[in-house]
Amino acid sequence: MKTALLATLSTLALAACAAGPDYRAPVTPPRAAAAFSTVTPAATAEAPADDWWRMYRDPVLDGLVADALAANTDIRVAVARLDRARSVLRGARTERQPQVDLGASGNYGRASQLQSLPGFDRNRATYDVGLDVSYEVDLAGRISRNIESARGDVGAAAADADAVRVSIVAETTRAYVDAASSAERLAVAQRIVGLLDRSAVLTGKRVDAGRAARLDQVRIAALRDQRAALVPQIAAERQAALFRLATLTGRAPQDLPAAAGARTTTPRLDRPIPIGDGAALLARRPDVRAAERRLAAATARIGVATADLYPRISLGGQVGSTAIDAGDLFSGGPIRWLLGPLLNWSLNQSAARARIAGAEADTRGALATFDGNVLNALQETETALSNYARELDRRTQLQSARNNAERAARITRARQREGQIDFLEVLDAERTFADTDADLATADARIAAAQVDLFRSLGGGWQQAGGV
Secondary structure (H helix, E strand, O other): OHHHHHHHHHHHHHHOOOOOOOOOOOOOOHHHHOOOOOOOOOEEOOOOOOOHHHHHOOHHHHHHHHHHHHHOHHHHHHHHHHHHHHHHHHHHHHHHOOEEEEEEEEEEEEOOHHHOOOOOOOEEEEEEEEEEEEEEEOOOOHHHHHHHHHHHHHHHHHHHHHHHHHHHHHHHHHHHHHHHHHHHHHHHHHHHHHHHHHHHHHHHHHHHOOOOOHHHHHHHHHHHHHHHOHHHHHHHHHHHHHHHHHHHOOOOHHHOOHHHHOOOOOOOOOOOEEOOOHHHHHHHOHHHHHHHHHHHHHHHHHHHHHHHHOOEEEEEEEEEEEEOOHHHOOOOOOEEEEEEEEEEOOOOHHHHHHHHHHHHHHHHHHHHHHHHHHHHHHHHHHHHHHHHHHHHHHHHHHHHHHHHHHHHHHHHHHHHHOOOOOHHHHHHHHHHHHHHHHHHHHHHHHHHHHHHHHHHHHOOOHHHHOOO
16 A cells, blocks of 8 residues: 555656756847837837727728727638637636546347357347546647647737738728828819819810910810829729728628718827837737747647657546346446556657757747747838838928928919910929929828828727737
């Protein structure tokens, strides 16, 4: 009895040791946690807002983002994958519990003459019922490492779902912004066409009065048709943005609310964008968190593979009964029982070591992926921040150019009425003014797109769904 007790205690002591390396989260370079290198008054070091789209102060956009988070099909797929990972984790945890199997059978048949005593009926029924109970002692930590691996997969799937939410929120905002900016560009294009129509009418009158050449009328008509050709193109872009917005919010195109396309000006921010620093970025980015969790899972799988080098010990028992009459199954005579340990040890160490080498290679790959995601997160954010700052600078120059072009067009029209210049100069001035006006509207659209790209790179938005 003492020997058995000592053996059991020794086994339990060994079970406390898990094979394979213990996971330690990778350390990112200190420079990665510092402030971003791009400095611009359009951004501050404050912590980014989780619900960043509310900075546009647009209730319609807020509602569309909420719809997308609730009904987008890509998010539903990601959540389903998370549920599957959780089910695998639940299955791994059950290995820590005793495994209980209940079996019962009944059959009727004819025995061989050699298997039957003389005078006994060779046709008979046989009934059997049995209960098997087994418990695997986690000698080398195989079960605990398997649970650890499954837990890492759940964390990675949760971060993947968050990454999808980040993308969908950004894409929904982008589609809404594109629709609104296209409406603004469309209005500018139509206004330019209207101005050129009036110029064409005035030119026609001057031609009829003999004060302008027919060539001037043809040129202004050509410019007008050139600008008019942009109108259907911009209208198509606006419709495409609205169709995209419908899909992102889980709707058919015809079911998109009219309010989604009612805005006719590009959304603008009235304050700098809070961006935080590199440390906050890496903690917030779902793709970085997913890579870290996959690294943890891969490290745990080294332990699962290493545990195959050691024996598996199971403690089990069996109780059952076999009888030729169902009523005799639970009487004392046919009862059988069995109790004892089971040792299972594979001596094919080469195969186990090959699996260990494969798991170690997977872990090195997961670490490289994590490092790459860290660098990519920093690169994306720095690029998006730089692009946003440069787009603002570009708009400032375009606004100045547009103002100067408007003044030049006004002056040339006045001088042409006074007969000081010919109509060709007026045409050139009108064309320049039209170009700068359209460029300014396009610049506003590019700024809004750059803002969304920056928000996306910062990795916020998934927290509004409550995480996972």
